[in-house]
Amino acid sequence: MSEISRADVEHLAKLAHISMTEQELEKMAHELAVIVDSVATVSEAVSGEIPATSHPLPLTNVFREDEVGHVFTAEQSLLNAPDAEAGRFKVPAILDEE
Amino acid sequence: MTTHTHELIRLTAAEMAAKLRAGEITSVALTQAHLDRIAAVDGGERGINAFLHVSEEEALRTAAEVDAIRAAGGAEAEALHPLAGVPIAVKDLIVTQGQPTTAGSKMLDGWMSPYDATVVTRLRDAKLPILGKTNLDEFAMGSSTEHSAYGVTRNPWDITRIPGGSGGGSAAAVAAFEAPLALGTDTGGSIRQPGAMTGTVGGKPTYGAVSRYGAIAMASSLDQIGPVARTTEDAALLHELIAGHDPKDSTSLTGEVPALAETVRGADVSGLRVGVIKQLQGEGYQEGVLARFHEALDALRAAGAEIVEVDCPSFEYALGAYYLIMPSEASSNLAKFDGVRYGTRVLPEAGPLTIERVMGSTRAAGFGDEVKRRIILGTYALSAGYYDAYYGSAQKVRTLIQQDFDAAFTKADVLISPTSPTVAFPLGEKDDDPLAMYLNDVATIPANLAGIPGLSVPGGLSEGLPVGIQFLAPIREDARVYRAGAALEKLLTQDAEPLWAQAPELAETAEAAAHAAGK
Numbered sequence: 147m148s149e150i151s152r153a154d155v156e157h158l159a160k161l162a163h164i165s166m167t168e169q170e171l172e173k174m175a176h177e178l179a180v181i182v183d184s185v186a187t188v189s190e191a192v193s194g195e196i197p198a199t200s201h202p203l204p205l206t207n208v209f210r211e212d213e214v215g216h217v218f219t220a221e222q223s224l225l226n227a228p229d230a231e232a233g234r235f236k237v238p239a240i241l242d243e244e
Numbered sequence: 245m246t247t248h249t250h251e252l253i254r255l256t257a258a259e260m261a262a263k264l265r266a267g268e269i270t271s272v273a274l275t276q277a278h279l280d281r282i283a284a285v286d287g288g289e290r291g292i293n294a295f296l297h298v299s300e301e302e303a304l305r306t307a308a309e310v311d312a313i314r315a316a317g318g319a320e321a322e323a324l325h326p327l328a329g330v331p332i333a334v335k336d337l338i339v340t341q342g343q344p345t346t347a348g349s350k351m352l353d354g355w356m357s358p359y360d361a362t363v364v365t366r367l368r369d370a371k372l373p374i375l376g377k378t379n380l381d382e383f384a385m386g387s388s389t390e391h392s393a394y395g396v397t398r399n400p401w402d403i404t405r406i407p408g409g410s411g412g413g414s415a416a417a418v419a420a421f422e423a424p425l426a427l428g429t430d431t432g433g434s435i436r437q438p439g440a441m442t443g444t445v446g447g448k449p450t451y452g453a454v455s456r457y458g459a460i461a462m463a464s465s466l467d468q469i470g471p472v473a474r475t476t477e478d479a480a481l482l483h484e485l486i487a488g489h490d491p492k493d494s495t496s497l498t499g500e501v502p503a504l505a506e507t508v509r510g511a512d513v514s515g516l517r518v519g520v521i522k523q524l525q526g527e528g529y530q531e532g533v534l535a536r537f538h539e540a541l542d543a544l545r546a547a548g549a550e551i552v553e554v555d556c557p558s559f560e561y562a563l564g565a566y567y568l569i570m571p572s573e574a575s576s577n578l579a580k581f582d583g584v585r586y587g588t589r590v591l592p593e594a595g596p597l598t599i600e601r602v603m604g605s606t607r608a609a610g611f612g613d614e615v616k617r618r619i620i621l622g623t624y625a626l627s628a629g630y631y632d633a634y635y636g637s638a639q640k641v642r643t644l645i646q647q648d649f650d651a652a653f654t655k656a657d658v659l660i661s662p663t664s665p666t667v668a669f670p671l672g673e674k675d676d677d678p679l680a681m682y683l684n685d686v687a688t689i690p691a692n693l694a695g696i697p698g699l700s701v702p703g704g705l706s707e708g709l710p711v712g713i714q715f716l717a718p719i720r721e722d723a724r725v726y727r728a729g730a731a732l733e734k735l736l737t738q739d740a741e742p743l744w745a746q747a748p749e750l751a752e753t754a755e756a757a758a759h760a761a762g763k
Contacts, residue, residue, distance in 0.1 A: 150624075158623045162575060163582065164616055165592070165604035174620060177678060181621060184679055185564040188637040191644065198639035199646060201465045201495075202451045202695020203719065208494045222358050228589035237584050238602040 148182040150175050249277040253421040254745070257330050257478040258505075260424060264329045267314065271307035271329030275373045278331050279303065282375065282422045284752045292750070293397050294407075294417035295376045296336050299343050303331060303373035310371045325370035327481055332367060333423040335414045336377035337384050338469065339458045340364050343374070347460045348382040348392040348410075351581045351588050351610035361458020362493065363427060363469050363486045370485055375423050378413030382612045383578065384434055384462050386410050387684035388674070391614045396671055399442060400747050401709055405668040408438030408684075414472045415442040419747060425482050426472040431462050432566055433664075433688025435470045436700035440663035440712020443702045443743040445479045445729070447471045448688075450719050451695030452497040454483075455490030463573035464495075466566075466692040474744040476511075476701060476730040480504035483722070502723040511730035514548030518728065519656025523559040524687045529665040532706025537662045540703050540713045543735040544660075544728075554652035554659065558644035559690055565641035566689040567682055568625045568634050575622030581610065617678060646694045653718045658728045661687050663700040663712030691716050699725035701733050702743035710743055 155175045159166045166174065220233045229236040252274055255263070263269045279300050286292050310329035314321050339345045339357035341364075346352045360368065367374060381391040389397040389412025397412040399405040400420035407416040414426035415438030428435035430448040439446025447470045454469045461467060471482035487501040520541065525534060545551050583589035583606030584599075590609040592601045611619070625634040652659055664684055674681045691698040696719050703713035713732060717724035733742070 154624075155620065158620050158627070161627075162619050162623045163579075163600070163603040163607050164611065164619065165601075165608040166616075170616075174617065177617060178621060178624065180679060181567065181617075181682075182624070182634075185567045185638075186634070188561050188564040188568060188641050189633050191558065191561040192637050192640035196640040196643050198636060199642040200639055202646075202693070203495070203497075205495060208491075210491070218358055223585075225358065226355050226586035228583055228587070235585055238597045238599045240599050 148179045148186065150179045150182060249280055252277040253281050253424075255424070256475050257327065257424040257473060258475070258481060260330045261326050261481075264310070264314070265326075271310040271373065272304060274329065275303050275307040275331045275375070278375055278423055281420075285420055285750045286422060290403055290751070291398070292400060292403070292416050292420050292422070293395050294378050294413040294420065294422055295333070296346060296348070296379050296394050296413070297344050298376040299374060302342060303375050306371055306373040307331070325485065327485060328371040329373070330425065331373040331375050331423060332482075333375050333378050333414060333417045333426040334364065334367075335380055335411050335426065335428050337380055337429050337460050338364060338427055339460065340374065340377065343377055345377065345460070346394070347384070348380045348394060349610065349612070349615070350393045353588060355587055357458075359458065362455035362490045364458065366486050372425075378411070378417055378426060380413055381410035382615050383460065383574070384410040384429055384431060385574070385614050385618055387433070387437060387681055389413060389438075390671065390675065391612055393612055398671070399668050400750060401443065401668065405670050405709070406441065408441030408664070408668065410434040411438045411472065415439055415444050415446065418442070418444050418472050418474055419744060420750060424474065425478060427486070428470055428472045429459055430468050430470055430692065431466045432570060432692050433685045435472060436688050436698055436712065436714060437664050437684060439472065439700040440714075441668040441710065443710030443747060445473050445476055445702070446700045447479045447483055447725070448691060448698045449483060449487060450497065450697045450722055452495045453697070453720075453722065454486050455493040455496050457490055457492040461577040463570040464577065465573060466570060468692070475742070476699070476726055476733050477505060477508045479699070480508045480726050497720070499720070504723055504726045507723045507726050508730040511727045511734065512547070513544055513728060513731040516549045516658065516728060517552055517656045518544055518549045519552050519554035519652050519659045521556050521559070521652070521659055521661050522553055523556050524661035528683065528686070529662060530667065530706065533662050533664070533666060533711050536704040536706060536711040537713060540732055540736070541660070544732060547731065547735055552656055554655055556645075556648035556652055556690070558641060558648050561641045562645055562690045562693060563682065563686050565638040565645070566685070566693060567621070568638035569642065569693070571618040571622030572625045572635050573622070575619045575626065578615070578619055582606065583610070614678070642693050645690055649690070649694050649696060649718070657717070658724050659716040660728070661714050661716075663687060663714040667706050667709035667711060687714060695719055697722040697725050699729040701729040702736070703732070704736065704743065
């Protein structure tokens with residue numbers, strides 16, 4: 147069984163910006179261990195010489211002229227904003243209060 | 245519901261299109277018939293719940309436009325797309341202007357897209373009335389449509405069972421005659437597996453063949469939009485409409501869109517080499533599913549196909565690779581849902597309102613359990629110290645799977661397998677066992693990892709529930725899966741009604757009856 151502790155999940159949840167209760171952390175640690183055990187078999191299948199595939203098709207970079215295309219107005223951009231003021235997104239404090 | 249309505253909705257999309265062209269029916273009548281059907285069977289506790297949003301006004305407006313153009317005749321009428329006036333439903337992962345898009349998540353409750361997905365623009369340009377948006381597992385994460393924040397979708401064949409997922413809404417809508425056509429998205433089987441569960445046809449095009457611009461991304465190297473329909477011809481017609489290069493999607497393929505509907509109409513398998521994938525049968529597959537699968541092989545063989553066995557040893561690791569690559573990409577793609585510029589913002593119950601804490605509480609409240617599970621799993625797989633063992637190995641497995649396919653396609657023109665190891669299971673059965681849920685995708689995942697096209701067609705019934713047969717072909721050879729799929733469809737319906745016509749009659753929901761009584 148993979149060693150995934152409650153503390154590991156707490157760290158991952160912090161990285162992923164998802165607040166979790168004690169109960170959720172416990173449950174997730176258990177579920178994650180089971181899933182990781184099952185998927186970890188991939189490391190048995192491969193040796194160093196196999197190239198990695200990140201994408202199903204060989205792609206080359208796509209270029210276009212650097213021209214201004216369609217742009218949204220400030221009003222359109224703010225239409226779905228949870229909070230806005232004076233034509234701008236209003237966000238909570240970036241820095242801690244202290 | 246009138247007899248006329250009942251008959252209209254049971255036509256295939258191709259038949260509807262022909263009747264519209266011949267002036268035998270109007271698009272307004274056809275669209276209204278589907279809206280009536282949705283009102284009759286979709287709502288309430290025993291309803292299908294395929295739709296999250298129904299767009300009656302917009303659909304009828306488009307329909308009336310098509311009717312007016314046809315009535316006026318002339319060049320504009322001549323120029324109408326063959327499917328003009330045939331209504332369609334759109335999976336709610338695909339963004340639409342003027343209709344809400346939720347991705348089945350509370351995170352996007354009430355969100356209105358400021359732009360249309362390219363596939364939606366194609367539908368609008370071709371004047372297909374858009375009936376509404378269909379239910380799905382939240383952010384397309386699931387195989388049963390039970391992970392939607394807006395309730396489960398029920399299987400029209402048995403409303404106590406799942407319709408498959410994540411595109412259960414699109415498949416159920418088409419199976420329940422609420423729409424003749426629908427759009428789906430397929431990251432690990434989300435078009436094909438619901439097709440199998442509901443006795444409908446689901447196509448996953450070659451990666452890049454259909455623009456993904458405006459499809460809310462789960463795993464960008466795997467996601468693909470595709471057609472959902474009741475027949476291979478209808479799926480082919482829709483596939484042709486949505487395929488083609490789009491400069492707004494940097495992974496979009498260039499080149500000609502293959503003539504798929506033509507392929508379907510002349511489909512014949514004589515001389516076609518059909519490869520049975522050794523690894524996608526046997527253990528874990530229900531007896532009834534395998535019985536229908538072997539009957540399909542017999543039918544193809546009798547029609548002149550050459551059945552060969554192909555060995556794909558790395559498929560054993562496909563599920564593991566998928567459940568590392570997909571959550572890794574998803575954890576990154578879903579980072580944008582932070583409650584800052586759009587979507588839900590939830591403030592923490594106590595303590596200071598810093599952006600970190602607001603993000604944490606927003607994502608805690610906005611995402612469901614399965615989405616959180618995948619984000620955490622992806623974050624784990626990508627973290628320092630584990631990256632090489634997990635994500636790195638998974639990417640190498642992906643290479644091995646492509647090599648397996650390459651070798652298989654030297655021996656066979658198309659590959660065949662059951663679409664899913666089981667028929668539709670009861671709602672709630674796998675709620676507490678994510679791993680059991682993941683096993684549903686074992687036969688569909690390899691195609692996404694390799695980017696190749698796939699098609700699921702109905703293969704008969706087991707225990708009264710539909711079984712799907714999957715065909716796979718090399719990259720850009722989408723026509724081959726349609727050729728084989730259409731040929732099998734023809735063989736299996738020679739002496740029997742098509743599967744979609746055998747679905748049990750749905751009772752009108754209590755809500756619909758009360759509504760009708762109150763009229």
